[in-house]
Amino acid sequence: MYRIGIGYDIHKLIEGRDLIIGGVKITHEMGLLGHSDADVLIHALIDAMLGALALDDIGTLFPDTDPQYAGIDSTILLKKVYEYVQNKGYAIVNIDSNIIAQAPKMMPYIPKMKEVLCKILDVKPEDLSIKAKTKEKLDAVGQKLAIEANAVVMLQKRMKKMY
Numbered sequence: 001m002y003r004i005g006i007g008y009d010i011h012k013l014i015e016g017r018d019l020i021i022g023g024v025k026i027t028h029e030m031g032l033l034g035h036s037d038a039d040v041l042i043h044a045l046i047d048a049m050l051g052a053l054a055l056d057d058i059g060t061l062f063p064d065t066d067p068q069y070a071g072i073d074s075t076i077l078l079k080k081v082y083e084y085v086q087n088k089g090y091a092i093v094n095i096d097s098n099i100i101a102q103a104p105k106m107m108p109y110i111p112k113m114k115e116v117l118c119k120i121l122d123v124k125p126e127d128l129s130i131k132a133k134t135k136e137k138l139d140a141v142g143q144k145l146a147i148e149a150n151a152v153v154m155l156q157k158r159m160k161k162m163y
């Protein structure tokens, strides 16, 4: 049995914050604003996994009013959500995702993001796609005021072992 989920996230770019996307620190004069480390790609991935299982979304699961999540490394949240996926008996088949940013260039960081995310989610590099897009200078993302991410995840119920 297969289940599919979609995730979307956006965070505002501000000065005085680190820019962390896909679990990787990116050199940039601005960072994303959020209660956690504001890792926009990981948040989209989490919502895609939760969506595939029709569970509560990331904001309900990890409320931004809860001090225990203040400044938290989003890879910790991703690990927790992947545990839910496994506990429900599912494994990840493949993931496709987009990071939409006018600046900085994401491309040089994608191999490292894949390394970090493949390790957490038990997927091979060929089963995890991260694409970098710009907004052609249109809207808030195009004007470098925000960064967006989308993700789609396919889950498969694991067969029970017969021995």
Ligand SMILES: [Zn+2]
Residues within 6 Å of the ligand: 009, 010, 011, 034, 038, 039, 040, 043
């Ligand atoms: Zn977020």
